[in-house]
Amino acid sequence: MSREWLEVTSLKEATAVQRLIAARVETANRIGPSPRVAGADVSMKWRDTRGPVHAAIAPVDGAAGTLTAIPAFPYVPGYLGFREAPVLAAAWDAMADKPGLILVDGQGRAHPRRAGVACQLGVMLDVPTIGCAKSLLCGVVEGAIGPAAGDRAPVIDRGELVAMALRTRPRAAPIYVSIGHRIALDTAIDWVMRLSEGRRLPLPIRLAHDAANATRRAYEATATHQIS
DNA sequence: GCGACAG
DNA sequence: ATCTTGTCGC
Numbered sequence: 001m002s003r004e005w006l007e008v009t010s011l012k013e014a015t016a017v018q019r020l021i022a023a024r025v026e027t028a029n030r031i032g033p034s035p036r037v038a039g040a041d042v043s044m045k046w047r048d049t050r051g052p053v054h055a056a057i058a059p060v061d062g063a064a065g066t067l068t069a070i071p072a073f074p075y076v077p078g079y080l081g082f083r084e085a086p087v088l089a090a091a092w093d094a095m096a097d098k099p100g101l102i103l104v105d106g107q108g109r110a111h112p113r114r115a116g117v118a119c120q121l122g123v124m125l126d127v128p129t130i131g132c133a134k135s136l137l138c139g140v141v142e143g144a145i146g147p148a149a150g151d152r153a154p155v156i157d158r159g160e161l162v163a164m165a166l167r168t169r170p171r172a173a174p175i176y177v178s179i180g181h182r183i184a185l186d187t188a189i190d191w192v193m194r195l196s197e198g199r200r201l202p203l204p205i206r207l208a209h210d211a212a213n214a215t216r217r218a219y220e221a222t223a224t225h226q227i228s
Numbered sequence: 229g230c231g232a233c234a235g
Numbered sequence: 236a237t238c239t240t241g242t243c244g245c
Contacts, residue, residue: 043237049236077235
């Protein structure tokens with residue numbers, strides 16, 4: 001896998017890498033029979049765009065892989081993957097039983113260059129991924145979404161279907177599901193609905209969020225890092 | 229040029 | 236991206 005992306009530090013390089021990623025994303029199903037499903041998310045200090053990132057990959061059926069690191073990249077809209085994906089990949093490396101499908105907190109193809117963090121992590125790890133975002137980075141929702149769980153509306157960016165706005169919980173705000181890697185959009189939506197269980201966010205995302213937060217709290221409880 | 233901008 | 240109590244609506 002191409003992990004020389006860990007070295008990327010300039011926006012110009014990052015943009016070029018995103019074009020490579022977009023070209024390598026597979027939009028057809030290539031998932032195992034009964035994949036172990038996991039969520040991926042990170043936690044960090046409020047409004048800290050350059051500090052430590054606490055990453056977690058949390059399987060539904062086992063212990064989460066977690067890791068803390070200070071990425072070379074700050075948070076820049078459109079380049080989230082260069083801050084989060086390297087740390088998530090390191091957490092992945094530490095896991096014994098690798099998941100076969102990852103729901104990522106962020107966009108997949110619903111990205112200006114079709115290379116959101118879910119695409120980047122999926123291509124980097126060579127694993128099927130789904131992008132699950134709570135708000136849009138680009139594109140517009142085409143039409144209205146019904147109030148019931150499962151109701152949806154396409155998200156169009158520059159004439160292209162890049163995501164589905166999906167009502168996972170009745171009357172709650174929709175989430176935006178997009179292809180990460182090696183999965184079709186309709187299949188991704190099926191997985192997200194099945195894993196949401198009447199909540200707004202699918203279970204694996206919630207588990208990863210909790211695990212990442214726990215990792216950050218353990219890190220901050222150590223007085224050695226309280227400088228600045 | 230201006231505004232918008234996942235986490 | 237975080238933190239917190241109560242409060243409101245299904």
